[in-house]
Amino acid sequence: MTEAVSRPTLEAVAARAGVSRATVSRVVNGGDGVREPLAERVRRAVEELGYVPNQAARSLVTRRHDAVAVVIAEPESRVFADPFFALQLRGISKELTAHDNQLVLLLTEGRADHARVARYLAGGHVDGALVFSLHLDDPLPGLIRDAGVPTVFGGRPDWGDDPGAAVCGRAGEGPGHGVVYVDCDNRGGAHTAVRHLVGLGRRRVAHITGALDQTSAVDRLDGYRDVMADVWGEDDPRLVVESDFTPAGGERAMRELLGCCPDVDAVFAANDLTALGALRVLRESGRRVPEDVAVVGFDDMVPVAEQTDPPLTTVRQDIEEMGRLMARLLLRGLSDGRDRERTAADAPGGGVILPTTLIRRASA
Amino acid sequence: MTEAVSRPTLEAVAARAGVSRATVSRVVNGGDGVREPLAERVRRAVEELGYVPNQAARSLVTRRHDAVAVVIAEPESRVFADPFFALQLRGISKELTAHDNQLVLLLTEGRADHARVARYLAGGHVDGALVFSLHLDDPLPGLIRDAGVPTVFGGRPDWGDDPGAAVCGRAGEGPGHGVVYVDCDNRGGAHTAVRHLVGLGRRRVAHITGALDQTSAVDRLDGYRDVMADVWGEDDPRLVVESDFTPAGGERAMRELLGCCPDVDAVFAANDLTALGALRVLRESGRRVPEDVAVVGFDDMVPVAEQTDPPLTTVRQDIEEMGRLMARLLLRGLSDGRDRERTAADAPGGGVILPTTLIRRASA
Numbered sequence: 109m110t111e112a113v114s115r116p117t118l119e120a121v122a123a124r125a126g127v128s129r130a131t132v133s134r135v136v137n138g139g140d141g142v143r144e145p146l147a148e149r150v151r152r153a154v155e156e157l158g159y160v161p162n163q164a165a166r167s168l169v170t171r172r173h174d175a176v177a178v179v180i181a182e183p184e185s186r187v188f189a190d191p192f193f194a195l196q197l198r199g200i201s202k203e204l205t206a207h208d209n210q211l212v213l214l215l216t217e218g219r220a221d222h223a224r225v226a227r228y229l230a231g232g233h234v235d236g237a238l239v240f241s242l243h244l245d246d247p248l249p250g251l252i253r254d255a256g257v258p259t260v261f262g263g264r265p266d267w268g269d270d271p272g273a274a275v276c277g278r279a280g281e282g283p284g285h286g287v288v289y290v291d292c293d294n295r296g297g298a299h300t301a302v303r304h305l306v307g308l309g310r311r312r313v314a315h316i317t318g319a320l321d322q323t324s325a326v327d328r329l330d331g332y333r334d335v336m337a338d339v340w341g342e343d344d345p346r347l348v349v350e351s352d353f354t355p356a357g358g359e360r361a362m363r364e365l366l367g368c369c370p371d372v373d374a375v376f377a378a379n380d381l382t383a384l385g386a387l388r389v390l391r392e393s394g395r396r397v398p399e400d401v402a403v404v405g406f407d408d409m410v411p412v413a414e415q416t417d418p419p420l421t422t423v424r425q426d427i428e429e430m431g432r433l434m435a436r437l438l439l440r441g442l443s444d445g446r447d448r449e450r451t452a453a454d455a456p457g458g459g460v461i462l463p464t465t466l467i468r469r470a471s472a
Numbered sequence: 473m474t475e476a477v478s479r480p481t482l483e484a485v486a487a488r489a490g491v492s493r494a495t496v497s498r499v500v501n502g503g504d505g506v507r508e509p510l511a512e513r514v515r516r517a518v519e520e521l522g523y524v525p526n527q528a529a530r531s532l533v534t535r536r537h538d539a540v541a542v543v544i545a546e547p548e549s550r551v552f553a554d555p556f557f558a559l560q561l562r563g564i565s566k567e568l569t570a571h572d573n574q575l576v577l578l579l580t581e582g583r584a585d586h587a588r589v590a591r592y593l594a595g596g597h598v599d600g601a602l603v604f605s606l607h608l609d610d611p612l613p614g615l616i617r618d619a620g621v622p623t624v625f626g627g628r629p630d631w632g633d634d635p636g637a638a639v640c641g642r643a644g645e646g647p648g649h650g651v652v653y654v655d656c657d658n659r660g661g662a663h664t665a666v667r668h669l670v671g672l673g674r675r676r677v678a679h680i681t682g683a684l685d686q687t688s689a690v691d692r693l694d695g696y697r698d699v700m701a702d703v704w705g706e707d708d709p710r711l712v713v714e715s716d717f718t719p720a721g722g723e724r725a726m727r728e729l730l731g732c733c734p735d736v737d738a739v740f741a742a743n744d745l746t747a748l749g750a751l752r753v754l755r756e757s758g759r760r761v762p763e764d765v766a767v768v769g770f771d772d773m774v775p776v777a778e779q780t781d782p783p784l785t786t787v788r789q790d791i792e793e794m795g796r797l798m799a800r801l802l803l804r805g806l807s808d809g810r811d812r813e814r815t816a817a818d819a820p821g822g823g824v825i826l827p828t829t830l831i832r833r834a835s836a
Binding site: 128129130173174175184185188189191194197198201202205208210211212213214215216217221224225227228231233 | 492493494537538539548549552553555558561562565566569572574575576577578579580581585588589591592595597
């Protein structure tokens with residue numbers, strides 16, 4: 109155990125100066141309201157004892173830590189297995205570092221730990237929070253709201269647009285009130301992907317969904333259905349297989365698709381990792397990509413999308429930029445609110461939607 | 473920006489009860505020394521205002537956050553690219569969660585941010601820290617020591633065993649005094665690896681080192697030299713190529729080796745990622761593994777080691793267990809020290825060294 113030689117405390121300074129702890133705290137934090145002879149006595153005691161102000165004490169006064177929490181609503185093992193989070197964290201880290209703010213990543217083993225995360229957030233250790241990968245029915249957004257920490261969400265939370273599915277609410281205000289989030293144009297991106305497949309002359313276009321307790325997956329499915337309805341008036345429900353954004357999930361879904369719809373000639377996968385799994389199964393089953401089955405992903409997660417066999421045509425979203433923008437919006441909100449009392453009523457709220465683009469490679 | 477309706481403050485409670493902030497704080501934290509009528513007044517004010525104690529305030533008294541920081545002395549991009557850290561974090565996360573402690577991962581863009589990390593640690597936001605991937609000349613260990621946070625290091629820090637290379641010191645006590653660390657038997661593991669290659673009849677056994685500003689790399693190199701000296705009395709310095717624990721570094725080093733020592737018939741790579749790079753270059757240059765060149769790695773980082781071509785023979789260290797043990801030692805130290813004043817003199821210090829084992833696969 110590394111331990112400093114025990115450091116002089118605020119109490120010790122107060123005792124030496126013969127003043128209250130509150131007075132020491134006020135002086136140490138450059139505060140007003142302390143008469144000069146008293147302040148001088150405190151400063152002398154600080155110097156004599158070599159007192160270094162504890163930031164917990166200082167932050168009681170300044171309420172500023174120059175630290176921002178990042179909460180990913182997934183188990184730690186998932187956070188490190190999915191490069192999506194690494195990319196988003198990269199953008200966040202760059203932006204926070206540029207403003208000399210400490211990135212505080214709060215990891216969990218799962219949803220059971222979310223109450224503890226909320227306690228830490230409520231504990232006054234950070235100035236704000238960036239929260240992503242929210243799932244329906246997760247109490248986290250509500251807990252964070254109750255913690256009273258300024259927050260920017262990554263991905264559209266599930267309240268606001270659909271009041272019936274509100275995750276958290278409070279009497280007298282809508283659940284999504286004052287919520288700021290950053291997302292990409294999931295529905296528009298899905299339109300682009302499916303229109304591209306239709307434009308290639310494909311007639312049996314399937315969709316392997318993401319985890320449907322996340323708005324990104326729901327929006328991409330809606331985008332797929334929009335185009336299918338537009339082109340054929342209706343869609344074959346067997347062509348939609350539910351999955352979970354993982355390679356293993358993509359494999360399972362592709363097997364199911366080949367079983368129920370052997371005439372499938374195109375797949376829009378909800379993300380690149382899902383497409384990776386689908387490509388594996390297509391290869392194993394002897395289907396040529398794109399000749400027999402064209403495949404489009406979503407994310408353009410480099411290097412994954414470049415290194416699939418064949419390289420993946422996909423809908424690009426700028427994941428790193430999303431992270432950077434989340435951090436920027438939070439820091440701006442914090443500095444806007446610095447000199448006034450902030451309340452929910454002040455928060456502008458709303459979403460920032462980033463555009464997507466189709467990146468053509470060999471798979472479609 | 474999500475904002476709670478502004479919450480009642482400690483100050484508001486103090487004003488309503490007509491007492492000082494310190495008194496409110498003492499009552500809220502179940503503290504003694506407050507007369508009952510006063511305490512009752514405070515409790516009533518707390519109830520009337522719906523005051524939720526701020527943990528920053530509470531922790532000034534209890535000095536306990538149930539949170540542990542993890543600091544990896546590498547840029548954020550490296551942390552997410554090297555599965556070693558993910559494995560170590562997995563062990564740490566499981567252990568901390570089992571004790572309802574929050575894992576607070578402090579990420580940086582590089583060494584320039586280490587002072588900020590130390591400030592955060594000194595700020596009273598965590599009860600202790602787990603620190604790993606230390607490099608020589610990094611001011612971090614000294615800064616952390618000055619922050620006065622109980623710390624367990626992953627990997628032997630560079631002070632203690634070698635006073636000349638002390639990273640941080642303090643008048644009146646040795647630099648490594650009271651330092652607790654967890655490491656694997658790097659030197660012994662290297663012995664096993666090199667003896668295995670010699671036992672296979674290899675005569676030109678090369679070593680691609682890790683980053684030599686880390687003790688793990690130095691210890692593995694020493695282990696290699698021990699065996700070479702033991703077997704041949706001296707070693708050919710051209711057979712040792714310095715590298716950096718990455719696949720790209722392994723590739724560069726292997727090319728250099730093939731250039732200067734085309735008769736090389738075995739390689740002990742400082743870790744599995746380095747071996748991965750070396751295997752790639754050997755394959756490109758038409759050398760068969762293990763027939764022409766036998767290769768042994770270090771770590772047994774699954775799935776990396778299993779999925780190389782051919783599968784990698786390697787020295788296994790239990791990375792996840794190292795993380796778990798670091799967390800366990802820290803939590804134990806914290807609870808031992810809970811009820812008494814801790815000073816540097818109390819800290820037992822010392823290292824816990826975990827054994828290694830050779831895992832034989834196809835590459836050697």
